[in-house]
Amino acid sequence: KQEVTQIPAALSVPEGENLVLNCSFTDSAIYNLQWFRQDPGKGLTSLLLIQSSQREQTSGRLNASLDKSSGRSTLYIAASQPGDSATYLCAVSKQGANSKLTFGKGITLSVRP
């Protein structure tokens, strides 16, 4: 059974810092990996999707990488801002599994002004 781990559960950084959020998964037979952002009491917003054949994706200040063989992904946030404060979740889908996602529990990021 696929397990997705995100450590640490919470992170606090000063504004302007570049930071890396980690995600690990136990089964490398994934179809894709997706990073989401969740603000308190809200739904999930898709940030980046990496197909299993890709190594990274970029959107603005965000860059996500994928290393299937080691079961790891990282989300890099450049020049963090207080508005980046949120919970970040990664999720993987399995090949041939109708896009069902298995989620990590998320990392709650606080960016201090």
Add this chain to the structure above:
Amino acid sequence: DVKVTQSSRYLVKRTGEKVFLECVQDMDHENMFWYRQDPGLGLRLIYFSYDVKMKEKGDIPEGYSVSREKKERFSLILESASTNQTSMYLCASSHTGLGEAFFGQGTRLTVV
């Protein structure tokens, strides 16, 4: 923009009531999902549907049922609400080929 809309942001229901949570997507996605999210437990899949009238159980289907009569609409039904079903419920949809999932805004259900 892809839009997934859940019918309510907040609901308060009494124990034993039958509860309907509705979700509509406007991107002609084949797949639709219902998750619940609880502190410390993360997101857990309740049911998903990969086509009209097709459904499969997720990890925690007990106490729930679903209905998908039209491609754009996926309903979650709590047959007899109980206090342990108090939770945040999240609906999602995705296209089979690309697989990117899009979520609704969530429904915070409280069962008293």
